[in-house]
Amino acid sequence: MAVNRDSSVNSCDFVLFGTLGDLARRKLLPAMYQLDRAGLLHEDTRIVGVARSAMSQQEFLDAVQTALNTFVKESLEPDVLSRYLSRLTYYSTDFTDPSGFADLKNHLAPGSVMVNYFATPPSIYGAIGKCLKENELIQPDTRVVLEKPIGNDLASSKVINDQVAEYFEENQIYRIDHYLGKETVQNLVALRFANSLFASKWDNRTIDHVQITVAEEVGIEGRWGYFDGAGQMRDMIQNHLLQVLSLVAMDPPVNLDADSIRDEKVKVLKSLRPIDHTNVYENSVRGQYARGFLRGESVPGYLEEEGANTESDCETFVALRVDIDNWRWAGVPFYLRSGKRMPTKHSEIVVQFKNPPHNLYKDLYKELPPNKLTIRLQPHEGVEIQVMNKVPGLDSSTRLQTSKLDLSFSDTFKNARIADAYERLLLECMLGNQSLFVRRDEVEQAWTWCDSIIEAWQRSNEPPKRYPAGSWGPVASVAMITRDGRAWEE
Ligand SMILES: NC(=O)C1=CN([C@@H]2O[C@H](COP(=O)(O)OP(=O)(O)OC[C@H]3O[C@@H](n4cnc5c(N)ncnc54)[C@H](OP(=O)(O)O)[C@@H]3O)[C@@H](O)[C@H]2O)C=CC1
Numbered sequence: 001m002a003v004n005r006d007s008s009v010n011s012c013d014f015v016l017f018g019t020l021g022d023l024a025r026r027k028l029l030p031a032m033y034q035l036d037r038a039g040l041l042h043e044d045t046r047i048v049g050v051a052r053s054a055m056s057q058q059e060f061l062d063a064v065q066t067a068l069n070t071f072v073k074e075s076l077e078p079d080v081l082s083r084y085l086s087r088l089t090y091y092s093t094d095f096t097d098p099s100g101f102a103d104l105k106n107h108l109a110p111g112s113v114m115v116n117y118f119a120t121p122p123s124i125y126g127a128i129g130k131c132l133k134e135n136e137l138i139q140p141d142t143r144v145v146l147e148k149p150i151g152n153d154l155a156s157s158k159v160i161n162d163q164v165a166e167y168f169e170e171n172q173i174y175r176i177d178h179y180l181g182k183e184t185v186q187n188l189v190a191l192r193f194a195n196s197l198f199a200s201k202w203d204n205r206t207i208d209h210v211q212i213t214v215a216e217e218v219g220i221e222g223r224w225g226y227f228d229g230a231g232q233m234r235d236m237i238q239n240h241l242l243q244v245l246s247l248v249a250m251d252p253p254v255n256l257d258a259d260s261i262r263d264e265k266v267k268v269l270k271s272l273r274p275i276d277h278t279n280v281y282e283n284s285v286r287g288q289y290a291r292g293f294l295r296g297e298s299v300p301g302y303l304e305e306e307g308a309n310t311e312s313d314c315e316t317f318v319a320l321r322v323d324i325d326n327w328r329w330a331g332v333p334f335y336l337r338s339g340k341r342m343p344t345k346h347s348e349i350v351v352q353f354k355n356p357p358h359n360l361y362k363d364l365y366k367e368l369p370p371n372k373l374t375i376r377l378q379p380h381e382g383v384e385i386q387v388m389n390k391v392p393g394l395d396s397s398t399r400l401q402t403s404k405l406d407l408s409f410s411d412t413f414k415n416a417r418i419a420d421a422y423e424r425l426l427l428e429c430m431l432g433n434q435s436l437f438v439r440r441d442e443v444e445q446a447w448t449w450c451d452s453i454i455e456a457w458q459r460s461n462e463p464p465k466r467y468p469a470g471s472w473g474p475v476a477s478v479a480m481i482t483r484d485g486r487a488w489e490e
């Protein structure tokens with residue numbers, strides 16, 4: 001059943017800064033096409049692509065069509081394509097030159113809400129804000145969408161947030177974490193709060209521990225320049241994994257309003273037990289992939305990637321044991337791991353429940369296999385519950401077996417298309433709903449916690465542990481969880 005809310009999108013001027021860049025071509029322009037195809041763009045909505053290169057309108061349309069041909073999975077529908085292309089205009093300027101913005105208003109429709117998407121390096125967010133302001137292009141209903149990373153640490157994130165805050169109020173700022181746009185991540189909230197089965201069993205009385213794995217098969221995809229200055233901690237943990245953890249661990253929000261949800265998420269982030277030089281060895285593992293095999297093919301190690309600097313100690317894998325020091329989660333560890341060049345792309349949350357207080361089947365099992373709730377984020381999106389069952393039969397002694405209640409999205413919601421995360425996020429932004437976007441205090445709290453770990457790693461001066469590409473990371477990550485008498489879900 002649909003949540004009752006006004007989903008009609010007002011007409012927007014969607015102004016895409018960095019329209020010729022990788023993100024715009026791979027994700028944003030295709031996502032807008034899909035929204036148009038689904039009838040979710042107002043007929044007056046326009047898309048203004050802004051970039052530095054001089055280019056004619058026709059050359060721009062050709063470039064967009066090439067991007068759509070390459071990155072839209074379905075074949076393009078001619079009538080949708082022509083409607084979509086007719087919404088587009090190209091505007092060329094340097095984003096740091098206010099005089100270059102003088103004509104931009106001629107591309108905007110009076111009465112439309114202006115949604116500015118900064119698909120550019122964060123270092124120029126402030127400069128673009130200044131140019132918009134000086135050209136009187138910022139109204140109270142104007143919005144701005146910011147891409148990650150917001151900074152490289154707490155200090156630099158504050159600088160970027162301060163720069164943007166000079167021109168936009170917090171209720172105008174939409175910070176992207178594309179994991180929040182994934183269907184399965186949104187389903188987490190529904191699963192937790194629309195089912196009494198879970199709502200009443202979601203704390204340290206029933207749950208033993210939680211695992212969150214985001215494994216990527218890809219390496220750094222030619223992005224050495226960016227990635228080597230970031231590493232997996234900043235690239236994935238600081239944002240995506242901590243956002244997922246917050247949704248798993250948060251208390252029930254008062255309602256589904258953006259700030260109600262974000263208030264609860266930030267409380268979780270504030271309750272994360274700090275990891276610093278005193279406890280970093282027990283609670284963290286850093287790894288870096290070496291040459292290995294993926295699907296039978298030899299793949300290069302991190303230090304052999306294009307653009308590589310052979311000295312780099314940058315991590316491509318992180319495993320963490322995280323404690324949440326609050327009433328609900330005291331004594332329940334959350335194990336997080338994320339890495340590049342894992343055997344397969346595979347992201348999931350596993351909630352492992354405690355065993356019943358007394359084992360009636362000790363003749364069969366010294367310890368009963370635990371109930372597990374697995375939320376498969378991607379691929380094969382779905383939810384699975386591991387339960388114990390009696391094996392049918394007239395045997396004199398009872399036999400038990402673990403089996404799975406499997407709610408695969410593709411089987412359950414037949415023919416439902418799983419929208420790309422950016423489609424959902426762009427739509428919500430045009431609707432003016434900030435609940436799937438990250439508030440400033442969340443970003444800064446996440447940085448505070450991650451900075452302490454990064455600092456402890458730097459202080460220890462220990463290089464990351466090597467793991468062969470195509471494996472599940474360094475053995476030290478297995479040792480970390482085994483010390484607690486637990487095991488990673490494989
Ligand atoms: N690509 C991805 O998958 C992801 C990207 N991001 C983030 O999104 C943002 C954009 O990334 P991406 O698309 O990969 O980057 P690109 O470098 O491919 O694109 C950035 C665009 O910004 C333009 N630009 C930069 N400076 C100026 C300027 N002063 N004036 C005018 N144009 C300028 C560039 O123009 P020109 O070509 O003329 O230099 C380019 O078109 C970054 O913050 C990145 O971290 C986040 C998640 C994933």
Ligand SMILES: O=C1O[C@H](COP(=O)(O)O)[C@@H](O)[C@H](O)[C@H]1O
Nearest residue numbers: 148178216218235236240347378
């Ligand atoms: O933000 C990022 O995410 C991708 C992984 O996203 P997914 O949707 O494919 O799971 C990651 O590869 C990239 O390094 C990072 O910047």
